[in-house]
Amino acid sequence: MRLLPSGDAGVLVELADLDEVLALHAALADPPAGVLDVVPAARTVLVVLDPGRTTTAAVASWVRAARPVAGARPRGPxxxxxxxxxxxxxxxxxxxxxxxxxxxxxxxxxxxxxxxxxxxxxxxxxxxxxxxxxxxxxxxxxxxxxxxxxxxxxxxxxxxxxxxxxxxxxxxxxxxxxxxxxxxxxxxxxxxxxxxxxxxxx
The missing domain is CATH 2.40.100.10 (Cyclophilin-like)
Known part of the structure; x- marks a missing residue:
């Protein structure tokens, strides 16, 4: 997992494959205050934030603390x-x-x-x-x-x-x-x- 800043309003998480994306997306289901959106793609997850309410450093720490479970998938409607x-x-x-x-x-x-x-x-x-x-x-x-x-x-x-x-x-x-x-x-x-x-x- 590699974290990169995406301007001052986002953190881009690079992952190995789609299975890791799905597992991380599922693990980030309960975002903290200031996180506006979690946007998955084929090999990345973009976490969009409100700079007036949180920081890229705080969001990066939240992502690193997540505990993705292999094979897990997000549970939407x-x-x-x-x-x-x-x-x-x-x-x-x-x-x-x-x-x-x-x-x-x-x-x-x-x-x-x-x-x-x-x-x-x-x-x-x-x-x-x-x-x-x-x-x-x-x-x-x-x-x-x-x-x-x-x-x-x-x-x-x-x-x-x-x-x-x-x-x-x-x-x-x-x-x-x-x-x-x-x-x-x-x-x-x-x-x-x-x-x-x-x-x-x-």
């Missing part, structure tokens, strides 16, 4: 995402995993996913599955347009596209749930720490 499993890449994902499309659906709905971090687009949450087993490659040729609500997997992650955009993930299906809405507070439904249960829409 649970969100159910109903999915129509009619994605263009469902058969390809089944072939990559060595099972049938129906078994892909059963595995996807039978897995709890935790949003590890956000990125790529507002409201796009990179979710990791409990137990792993979803290391599916990206498409060799990205699509120029993936529709909003597309439910996809790639590189060990799962996600829901919050709006139409280019993308190279494998499409399992689609949801009618708005995962990003600027009129809602918070706007992003799938934030870091949120646990996702995908269900088969009827």
């Amino acid at each position: 649970e969100v159910e995402v109903p999915v129509h499993y009619d994605g263009a890449d469902l058969a390809d994902v089944a072939a990559a995993l060595g099972c049938s499309p129906a078994q892909v659906v059963a595995r996807h709905t039978g897995t709890v996913w935790t949003v590890a971090f956000g990125g790529f687009a507002p409201g796009f949450g990179y979710a990791v599955p409990d137990g792993g087993g979803w290391d599916v490659p990206r498409r060799s040729t990205p699509r120029t347009r993936v529709p909003a609500g597309a439910v996809a997997v790639a590189g060990g992650f799962g996600a829901v596209y919050p709006q139409a955009s280019p993308g190279g993930w494998q499409l399992l299906g689609r949801t009618d749930l708005a995962v990003f809405d600027v009129a809602r507070d918070p706007a992003a439904l799938l934030r870091p720490g949120v646990r996702i249960r995908f269900t088969e829409a009827r």
